[in-house]
Amino acid sequence: MTELATTAQARELHRQFCEDVMSMPGGEKINICQQCGTCTGSCPTSYLMDWGPREIIGAFRAGMIDRVVKSNTIWLCTSCYSCTVRCPAGIKITDLMYELKRMAIKYDLAPKDGKSPAMTKYFVDSVHKHGRNHEVELMAKFMLTKDWGLPFKFMGTGLKLFTAGRLPLFAKNIRGREELDKISAYLEAQEAKTQ
């Protein structure tokens, strides 16, 4: 994980984060969060988090960007959308978590040993390679790089899944898989133009 060495750097990062969050559809609603805590109370994984979603929004608005990106919070969001449908201010908190994850990856602030960022990367790689997510490849890559113990813990179930034909070894490629690279390349070029 990159250290946020100077305050100036942290401030610049905060500015960039704010800009990106505000550019999301409905992103400006973060300004009207009244810190009621409905999100944290609704979150099924908040008990595992360094800081709950309410605190993350508070810290984000206060410019404490270190706390936001170094917390485990954003990586523990399961996208269940409970907070989003309950937020009285209409803040799309799940989308905000996605945005913060994107920023953490983009600025190389995600924890290097983190399992979730790796999972994200392998998933996207698989989609671009085949056009579809090849679950077996995803799991194999993840196990090899992030969790050596997993095959042993999962052995019994894994064998049953395999014999039931639920773990096909080979991926099917779609015909238009190159289109996905082209779509990404186009959007990347557009983004570079606006910056």
Next chain:
Amino acid sequence: MRYLYYPGCSSEATGKAYDISTRAMMEKLGVELVELDDWNCCGATSYFNVRELDSFAIAARNLAIAQKQGDEDLCVICNACYTTLAKTNRYIEESPEVHEAVNGALGAVNRSYDGKKAVRHIMDVLVNDVGIEALSEKVTRRLTGIKVAPYYGCQYSRPMGAFDDPEFPTTMDAFFTALGADVITDYAGKSKCCGGMMMLTKEEGALRLCHELLEGAHKAGADVIVCACPLCEMNLEGYQPRVNKAFGTDYDIPVMYFTQLAGLAFGASPKALALDKQIVSCDRVVAAIPA
């Protein structure tokens, strides 16, 4: 009745039985499913972590193909695919900037999307298009006495709530009631999270969530838990032994795709519904259905 059909990536691996049983069940109902041509991954939750516009554009490639392929609605079986595709539609509708950017990206591969393809969850199609009465009439083996815990999962009706309540959905209850089952209508965990991908990245957290869901079904005396999402099904069924180990329980609760149990009611055979692909045996559920 005819729909374009989006099976989703899991249907080629861990969730194979969902796809197989969907096709078998729909055939019994006389609903024609035409697979979307050369569909790609919707992007699921993971792709949103990379770039938002990318994820919308990747998802929209499917919608662009659907628009070209036919006028029928796009029927989706996986909760996560459904939410991703429907959410893409909604953002395109809400934000002209998103629509323009998505179409720009699609233009790079000679495609375009007008934002108008209706994305429908299969349960929405069943309950609202086929209709409860017609469904009830098609039953050949009524699920009398089978106690069903309907597990909807998160992204069935969240965040949009397009066809059911985001917090307390009831469409699956109505569906299985029509099939004669004894539905646990107050199943506490019905729309709670199973942990999803967290099972691989933070196992103890996901096991705890699955434990709550299994415990709720066990306490309510469920014969079977039915799911509408491959990840929910995988976590509740595949990880049941891990839950038992972590919490000192001895759950042995059959978990099915809802299409498997419904398929039985509409007269499809267990084999045609891929019930042999389950890990926790469903034989006793099949045997308990009156002939």
